[in-house]
Amino acid sequence: MSKVTKTFAALLTAGLLSLSLVGCGSSSSTQSNSDSSGEQAKEEIAATEDNSSNKKDEKKDDKAANSDYAVTIDGARKVEGMDGEQLVAIDFTFTNVKHDEPQSMMLAAVVEAYQDGVQLEKSYFSEVDTSSNDTKVKAGSSVAVTQVFKLNSDSEVEVTVKEAFSWDNVVLAEKNITLE
Numbered sequence: 001m002s003k004v005t006k007t008f009a010a011l012l013t014a015g016l017l018s019l020s021l022v023g024c025g026s027s028s029s030t031q032s033n034s035d036s037s038g039e040q041a042k043e044e045i046a047a048t049e050d051n052s053s054n055k056k057d058e059k060k061d062d063k064a065a066n067s068d069y070a071v072t073i074d075g076a077r078k079v080e081g082m083d084g085e086q087l088v089a090i091d092f093t094f095t096n097v098k099h100d101e102p103q104s105m106m107l108a109a110v111v112e113a114y115q116d117g118v119q120l121e122k123s124y125f126s127e128v129d130t131s132s133n134d135t136k137v138k139a140g141s142s143v144a145v146t147q148v149f150k151l152n153s154d155s156e157v158e159v160t161v162k163e164a165f166s167w168d169n170v171v172l173a174e175k176n177i178t179l180e
Contacts, residue, residue: 068099069108071161073175074144078151081125086151088113088120088179089128090159095142102136105145107164109172113149114158120149154179 074091081087090113094105113120124130125148132145149157157177163170 067163067166067170067172068097069103069163069172070095070097071105071109071172073159073161073173073177076157076159076177076179078179079125079128079148081123081150085123086154087123087125087128087148088151088157088177089125089146089148090157090177092145092147092161092173093142094137094145096137096139098139100139102138104134104136105143106133110162110164111147112160112162114160115152115155118152120152120157123148123150151179 072093074093076088076090079087079089090111092105092111094109096103096108099108128146128148130146130148132143133147135143135145137143151157157179159173159175159177160171161173163172
């Protein structure tokens with residue numbers, strides 16, 4: 001490597017490091033001695049957090065509304081597997097809203113189920129028909145789909161359905177299911 005190239009690389013590295021330090025710096029502000037201004041600032045921060053959370057929900061709804069697919073979580077039922085294991089069969093309706101090619105829920109969406117913060121393992125049960133998972137539907141058509149998961153406990157099941165191939169993690173449906 002030539003001396004000029006080494007010098008240029010060293011200057012470039014020094015410049016990037018100094019920019020990163022500037023970005024990590026804090027701005028100075030004057031503090032007020034009154035307690036009321038501190039409380040007011042806390043309220044403003046809380047209001048800002050509420051507004052940003054509402055905006056995130058609106059963006060999430062907009063993304064789902066603009067998706068090629070729609071999913072509803074229609075219900076669930078607890079079933080006992082062949083080995084006595086406790087399972088939950090969750091019913092969905094998958095709609096190909098506007099995708100040009102016929103699509104199945106298996107390819108278009110990812111279903112995740114959790115209990116107590118732990119993801120549930122997908123399962124199969126001969127008495128629950130899960131064959132429609134890979135049934136393709138054309139734009140404007142829907143299909144009823146059932147997926148089965150192995151339960152970890154009797155606690156509530158959190159279900160999230162996301163678009164499978166999405167950079168934005170588009171959530172198509174969410175529901176908390178209480179088991180009986």
